[in-house]
Amino acid sequence: MSEATERRLQRAQAELRAGGAVLLRDDQADVLALSPERASPDRLAALAILTGAPADLLISRRRAALAGLVAPIEADDPRGVEPVAAPIRDISDPAWRLAADPTRSDDGTAARERALGRLRPAGRASAAAIALAKRAGLLPALVSVELPSGRLPGGASALDPVIIEAKLLKEGQIAAGRLKRVAEARVPLADAENCRIIAFRPSDGGPEHLAIVVGEPAADAPILARLHSECFTGDLLGSLRCDCGEQLKGAIRTMAAAGGGVVLYMAQEGRGIGLINKLRAYDLQDRGLDTVDANLALGFEADERDFRPAAEMLRALGHQRIRLLTNNPAKVQALGAHGIEVVERVPHAFPANGHNAGYLSTKARRAGHML
């Protein structure tokens, strides 16, 4: 992806996060969209009167099914990620927001049905809009109108959208930004006095990833490595809802004792959905959903992470062969697919505490974790 394209993608994300409009261009039809959790009522109202047809709520089919708007589908049904559009009968009636955000208190399917018209499949530009919202750390739900391809009516240009080609956001094909090693320092840790932190910045302006180099990892043999996704609550606060804090500190201790290793500390909070959405997922878990269903209920996949940057960091550090501390077979598979040879999976499980037993057993039962 060219630098100009990467910048435009970042601008589109920032615009949505700031409550502004984005226009996804596609030769089927263009889609002009706002994030309902960020856009002001005035902007939403301006969008709703733009074309004569009502504005749509854009969500995934799975989200729509869980909101009771279409027939239920299985958790692993690939149709779950398809976008659907539901006309919003009255943009000023907050009831339609219940279908966008399951953490809002809900007075039932009847209210959602009252607020929204008949659902229809949405096209490529809509799918791209949802992918953009996910990248922006927002709920994957948008308010949108369809516009004829390539045209920007006067009312639409008044919303001053960032314009971007929908095909750039094709699911699974967004190139992760190339990483540049930008800073490095010695940082003695309580459990590993000989430790360096190396920061990598992606060319697309996304968040930085860190390599925590413990001791002296061998240059000519497979090194101990851990691919660790950021967890503010577990890593920093010692939350008992998950096992992340113990896994992070445990990995550093194991590497220090072994003479060396590398923790890749990836800016992928909440398995890639961001901290705010993880807190929403926790709220849903307190109402009875498990960690997988909570992600699905919000409109995300169970795991939204891209492990390519981790492979790129290992390569940049000169480590193509590793012994990976993990219980997650998807990490072994993904690193392998991106050119890193995982010569051994080193189990990395810690005893459950009084709060995370359900979380750990769900990961084993539904995400294939080897515990």
Ligand SMILES: Nc1nc2c(ncn2[C@@H]2O[C@H](COP(=O)(O)OP(=O)(O)OP(=O)(O)O)[C@@H](O)[C@H]2O)c(=O)[nH]1
């Ligand atoms: N969406 C969501 N994310 C969670 C939840 N609990 C923890 N996380 C996140 O899950 C990620 C866990 O990352 P890791 O420990 O690297 O990965 P893992 O898939 O558990 O695999 P291993 O620990 O290597 O076995 C972190 O980004 C956490 O923030 C949850 O209930 N919902």
Ligand SMILES: [Zn+2]
């Ligand atoms: Zn955690």
